[in-house]
Amino acid sequence: MSYRFANCSLDPERHTFLREGKPVHVEPQVFELILALVKQSGLLVTKEELIDTVWRGLNVSDATISARINAARKAVGDNGREQAIIKTVHGRGFQLIAEVSSLEGAGLAKPTEFEVSSQSIRFAASVDGAQIAYAQSGTGPPLIRVGHWLSHLELDWQSSVWRPLIDALGQDHTLYRYDQRGTGLSTRVLESPDLDVFVADLKAVADANDLDRFPVFAASQAVPVAIRFAQKHPDRVSGLVLYGGFAVGRALRPAAPDDIDETTLLSLIRAGWGRADSPFVQAFASLSLPDATPQQMESFVKMQMETVSPENAARLRQIVDRFHVRDSLPKVKAPTLVIHANADAMQPIEQGRVLASEIPNARYVALESRNHIPLPQEPSWSQMVEETQRFLESLG
Structure with a gap:
């Protein structure tokens, strides 16, 4: 299953993330965080749910979560002021508010080009x-x-x-x-x-x-x-x-x-x-x-x-x-x-x-x-x- 939202493409199987068709390097935890938000497609994802999914239930600080959210926003071309893609719901969690489309088993054309060129x-x-x-x-x-x-x-x-x-x-x-x-x-x-x-x-x-x-x-x-x-x-x-x-x-x-x-x-x-x-x-x-x-x-x-x-x-x-x-x-x-x-x-x-x-x-x-x-x-x-x-x- 691959996903597209805004001007981004995310392929979990190939562990590739692209913005405007170009590869963007993201750390593994940031990749998992974006994927967790994408899978919920507009629904609220609480901090507790992120900790369970991204950090496998480990005790992590709010500062750590905030740092990874900021890195995710940078990867998708968003920022904390505009929050056009990743929205903070204060005291509750986060939402990916851009429309998400999924491709079942089809993969993405752009990552293939990335592989050839890279x-x-x-x-x-x-x-x-x-x-x-x-x-x-x-x-x-x-x-x-x-x-x-x-x-x-x-x-x-x-x-x-x-x-x-x-x-x-x-x-x-x-x-x-x-x-x-x-x-x-x-x-x-x-x-x-x-x-x-x-x-x-x-x-x-x-x-x-x-x-x-x-x-x-x-x-x-x-x-x-x-x-x-x-x-x-x-x-x-x-x-x-x-x-x-x-x-x-x-x-x-x-x-x-x-x-x-x-x-x-x-x-x-x-x-x-x-x-x-x-x-x-x-x-x-x-x-x-x-x-x-x-x-x-x-x-x-x-x-x-x-x-x-x-x-x-x-x-x-x-x-x-x-x-x-x-x-x-x-x-x-x-x-x-x-x-x-x-x-x-x-x-x-x-x-x-x-x-x-x-x-x-x-x-x-x-x-x-x-x-x-x-x-x-x-x-x-x-x-x-x-x-x-x-x-x-x-x-x-």
Whole structure:
């Protein structure tokens, strides 16, 4: 379902907001606030209802609500004096008073144009000739997001799980991100690659774009790749943001009491990959994004089948679970920010502490979250984005 009102268009599935046909960047909470008002289409939305919808029932101040309302007004081209679109009903709540029309399942033509003009997909040849698909978006100094287990450049661009992160990283940077080999639009063939092959894929993307020195954002199993790259090419990495990562892969560290053994996990992957009702999807979701909305879960399951085959998913899981870069940590010279969810069940927080304590002068931030994949509706989302943007700004 997509919506139009005044001169604005809002598409929740693609997480896009346009005014006069042009994309407008809004923070995730502001997007949710506008959506909550749009869905009520002229009806009063109380502060309590906004808190339940946007802040998931958390205790937030009137000043916080007011700041988000002001940001929403700025996004739609309104202001607190005229209130031509968003009206304040003092002591009660807010109304979106512009007429709203909805498009059931049709999507919006303008966001498609936005996607074409804002994301450019190309291919880089890696060391063994493998073709690595990468995308460029945003404006500003370069930033590379390292490829990880589940990505698809085209689907990520429309995903309610990944698009908010892409927008946040590309707000002040030219963002380069790529599909890990074996997945997405990249070469699907996996011929026993080791960690250094994945490092070569990162280098291939940087070389293809003539990037001499740049910061890196890496999440989950992309973290060991980024660390090894920073060790091998210290002159090229200006900074590292490491989210939810590890130094020692799951298969090489002592098993936690509730860990699924590898044989069982691989069997579940092969049997249930991409099936919403399979035991694997339920188990994987509980580990990766337990607080996902139904829409986010649907997007996540769809991505599974179109991103990687069941056999490649299992093979990649075997490979990345054997990454080991602990000996590289003291050799990292780049400024580093380590961010980790404190209740992450996929990669335990102890691994985040290892990274932060053994990389020289690394800064450590723990998030109040249980989601391995960051979700924009979480209170911790804003903290993650703000910490990342502040760190990148500090690099100059």
